[in-house]
Amino acid sequence: MAKKEATPMMVQYQKIKDQYPDAFLFYRLGDFYELFNEDAIKGSQLLELTLTNRSRNAAHPVPMCGVPHKAAQNYIDILVDQGYKVAICEQMEDPRLTKGMVKREVIQLVTPGTQVDVGSQNAKTNNYLTAVVYEADQRAFGFAYADLSTGELKVAKLTDQAELVNELVSLQTKETVVDGQLPATYQEVIKKLGILISHQSALPVNASVSYLSQDVDNELLKRVVKLLLDYIQTTQKRSLQHLKRAVVYEPSDFLELDHNSQYNLELTRNIRTGKKSGTLLWLLDQTKTAMxxxxxxxxxERPLVNRSKILSRHDAVExxxxxxxxxxxxxxxxxxVYDLERLAGRIAFGSVNGRDLIQLKTSLQQVPKVKYILEQIADDSFEKMLKNLVPLDDIVDEIQRSIVDQPPISVTDGGVIKDGFNKQLDQYRDASNNGQKWLTELEAKERRVTGINNLKVGFNHVFGYYIEVTKVNLDKVPDNRYQRKQTLANAERFSTPELKEKEALILEAQEQSKTLEYKLFVQIRDQIKKSIKRIQALADAIATIDVLQSFASVSEEYRFVRPKLAKDHQVDVVEGRHPVVEKVLGHQQYVPNDVKMGNDTSILLITGPNMSGKSTYMRQMxxxxxxxxMGCFIPAKKAQLPIFDKIFTRIGAADDLISGQSTFMVEMKEANDAIENATPNSLILFDEIGRGTATYDGMALAQAIIEYVHNNIGAKTLFSTHYHELTSLDNSLKHLQNVHVGATESNGELVFLHKIQPGPADKSYGIHVAKLAGLPNGVLSRAAHILSGLEKKANQMAEKPTSTSEQPVTKHHRPNQEEQISLFPLEQVDDNQAEVVSQLRNLDLMSKTPMQIMNQVYKWQQKINRE
Incomplete structure (x- = not known):
């Protein structure tokens, strides 16, 4: 739009928009928020709004669209959920009392990380805003995060990029704040994680920042806390009294689980659906409150490593x-009990309404009851919780005295404050109520005087109070008293001097009543705001109690037992179970297994056929x-466990598409992460290491990794493999023990026992598994014939004398592809079957899902049946 055509309003709009170039500007215009220019074009598409034009007859009409201000929150949520920012621009003056342009300014910038109206579907989920700074001299990151809806504020020093990525992914943050000094390479890493990057310049230090960071004594950490708080203050432009003082944490204060391990173990997100269902969180969540x-x-996500804290939680659950x-x-x-944490946030923000205060009152009324129940059964493990369960009777009494039991949503339209709370308000209400009574009496009187039986006294916001007479009765209107006010299609509206006088009194009383009522509500809200810290301490205690009762309920329902904490590094789990799989299958269908690893055993080498339960066994450990x-009981008949410091997993096959890395590269990077960072007190789960490359390469890597873990780390390790050659390592590695998942043949059919047994598996049962997958009989017969020949060839080569220049061939020798083809020519097999056999030989079952295998089998059946 050319500047010479810009109206004063559009000049004002553009000036504000220039301050927020990366946000949609919701510009208040009467009862609507309007979007203009590019915001309107893009917003109309994202929000499915009708795109129109302002000044459509001008040379350069302005694209525009709008939403009603009362329904704006839904539209704002849609944009923010898609990763956009929304600047809310309000009218700061009453248009009726203002000459010229109404003053407007942005009152809040809503961003993915600062969104606080999360909705009931996300009530049990935090929305973390994160901040990152980098100190080149220390080669370290300052990392901070906050949840604006609950007031949580944490800060840590991270030593490398891997730790940074792990924290960002684990917190599931949608937005990260950076300063101008974070190197572009790290910003690119953050962007590749799908996280919005926001930039913030430094603001002058204020009392709020000083107060919230007073427990932080490291300059790097102070810097990142200030960056985060500066951004929050810049975007929110309102009280942040509910933010808690920053708490410094170390990742090593908790059991370290990188995001890959959290993903592989499906702790909070299902690998297949991305949802909560089918996860450990899903199983354990019998909490009754959002907090x-x-x-x-x-x-x-952050289990403990402190022995006394773990025991305290176990005691409480027991x-x-x-x-x-x-x-x-x-x-x-x-x-x-409602969400006290987020109620405290809304009180601080000034967005709380009458219904919120009733929820607060209802919640606080339960505290004495909760405390009494716990006092009847409590031991020392409840001491801190009981200390913080302080009934806030003063707040309950204030709300009980002032707020009606069923208030409206709006706090500006009246009807929130109880009668009798304020004398002046009662007087206004009395005047208004008496006025309404007078109007009813006036209507009855005028009907009698005029003889017009359908005459009525009404009101609208434009013309005020009126007397309405239908046109067929106009001849009965007394001309000396009635003054024409409005003409309708079928009626005329009139006023009288008496009605005008009463109208002024009634409207003044109603307006004064609403104004005073809102003022009283704000005073009540501000009084409660002084108790935010008390409410938050109470909320934390109730949340902790809620989790512990959930642990107890789940432990009772699913027959979990209290584990003993070993002082050495022994693992002794009797009849352990995978809790989620057991819930899905049912108790009767699940086969429990022991995990026994004494001080003289650091590695369990697990063999057995596909689908027999090796991965489940590892995950359940x-x-x-x-x-x-965490402090919960565990799914077993009896258990003794040490306290581990870290868990590393290499489970499943997946490409890292973000980094452009293959399955095998991901496998090697995760293995390297464990090798570099594991300690003797760690737990390592390696599932089929080496399968992503050629047989001998994979076998060599797997053996080298096992030996390195055994000789240099000593961590408790569960290592599953299909390389049966590796089972001979128990002869050279004294802390390695072979176990296998039992399977048996019955009438030519493979039967999985799902039971861990000592010693190595005697065979892999690959062809039997292929039969279970539904491969055609012709393919299975051909595969069995090939296998027989391979085994015979291997035995012959094992018996053949070797010269000094030849390497001995073990009985497990696997011929390469050329050997296989020369041994078993396919002249007697038709072309289609030959192609199927070739594809079968090269099929990596471990990298396929059951559905992918079924689809491939179907294709083979179709190919063979065509013959």
Whole structure:
């Protein structure tokens, strides 16, 4: 739009828009928020709005679209959920009282990381805003995160890029704030994770930042906390009184789980669906409050390593488990507790309404009941929680005295404050109510005087109060008193001097009543705001109690037991189970297994056929460790576990598309991560290391990794493999033990026992598994014939004398492709079958899902049947 054509309003709009070039500007215009120019074009597409034009007859009409201000939140949420920012620009003056342009300014910038209206579907999920700074001299990152809806604020020093990526992914942050000094290479890494990067320049230090960072004594950490708070203050432009003082944490304060391990173990997100269902969180979540649900997720992602804290949680779970009646009472009270953390946030923001205060009152009324129940059964493990369960009777009394039991949503339209709370308000209401009574009496009187039975007294916001007479009765209107006010199609509206006088009194009373009522509500809100820290301490205690009762309930329902904490590094799990798989399959269908690793055993080498349960066995061990160190009981008949410091997993086959890395490269990087960072107190799960490359390469790598872990690390390691040649390592590695998943043949059919047994598996049963997958009989017969020949060839080569220049061939020798083809020519097989056999020979079953295998088998059947 050419500047000479710009109206004063559009000049004002553009000036504000220039301050927020990366955000949609919601520009308040009367009862609508309008979007203009590029915002309107893009916004109309994203929000499915009608695109129109302003000044359509001008040479350069302005694209525009709009949304009603009362429905704006839904549209804002849609944009922010898609990764955009929204600047909310409000009218700062009453247009009726202003000459010329109404003053407008942005009152809030809503961004993916600062969104606080999360909706009920995300009530148990945190929305973290993160910040990153880099100190080149230290080669370290300052990292901070906050949840604006709950007030949580944490900060840590991270030593490398891997730690940074792990924290960003684990927190599932949508937005990261950076300063001008973060190298572009690290910004690119963050962008590749799908995280929005926001830039923030430094602001002058203020009292709020100083207060919130007073417990931080490291300059790098102070710097990143200030960066985060500067961005929050810049975007929110309102009170942040509910933010808690920054807490410094070390990743080593908790059981370290990188994001790959969290993903592979499906702790909070299902690998296939990305949802909560089918995860450990899904299984353990019997919390009754939103804040309890959030704390449970935090405990799952950050299990403890402190022995006394773990024991304290175990003690509390045991007490609750042993007191079923009191636990049931506790659950009944917790259900009535609303989200105190986010209520405190809304109070601080000034966005709380009457219904929120009633929820606060209802929640606080449960506190004495919760405290009484716990006092009947509590031991030392509940001491801190009981200390923070302080009933806030003063707040309850204030809300009870002032707010009606069923207030409207709006706090500006009246009807929120109780009668009798304020004398002046009662007077205004009395005047308004008496006025309404007078109007009713006036209508009855005028009907009698005029003889017009359908005469009525009404009101609208444009013309005020009026007397309406239908046109057929106009001849009965007394000309000396009635003054014409408005003409309608079928009626005329009139006023009288008496009605005008009463109208002024009624409207003044109503307006004064609303104004005073809102003022009183703000005073009540500000009074409660002084108690935000008390409310937050109470919320934390209730959330902790809620998680512990959830642990007790789940432990009772699924027969979990309290594990003993070993002082050495022994693992002794009797009849352990994978809790999620067991829930899906049912208790009767699941086969439990022991995990026994004494001080003299660091590696279990696990062999057995595909689909027999090796991966499940490994995962259930990791989940038992995590559940134990969260403070929960574990799925077993009896268990003794050490406290692990880290868990590393290499499970499943997946490409890293973001980095452009193949399955095998991902496999090697995850293996390297474990080798470089594991300690003797770590747990390592390696599933089929080496399968992504040629047989001998893979076998050599697998053996070298096993030897390195055994000789140099000593971590407890579960290593599953199809390389049966590796089972001979128990002869040279004294801390390695062979186990296998049992399977047997019955009438030519493979039967999985799903039971871990000592010693190596006697065979791989690959052809039997292919039969279970549905491969055609012709293919299976051909494969069996090839296998027989290969085994015969291997035996012959093993018996053949070797010269000094020849390498001995073991009985496990696997001929390469050329040897296979020369041994077993396909002249007797038709072309289609030959092609199927060739494809079968090269099929990597371990990299395929069951559905992919079924689809491939179907294609082979179709190919063979065509003959």
């Amino acid at each position: 309890g649900g959030r704390k449970l997720k935090q405990w799952i 007490v609750l488990l042993d007191h079923y009646y009191e636990r049931s009472q506790l659950q009944d009270e917790l259900i009535k 990791a989940l038992s460790v995590i559940m134990n160190q």
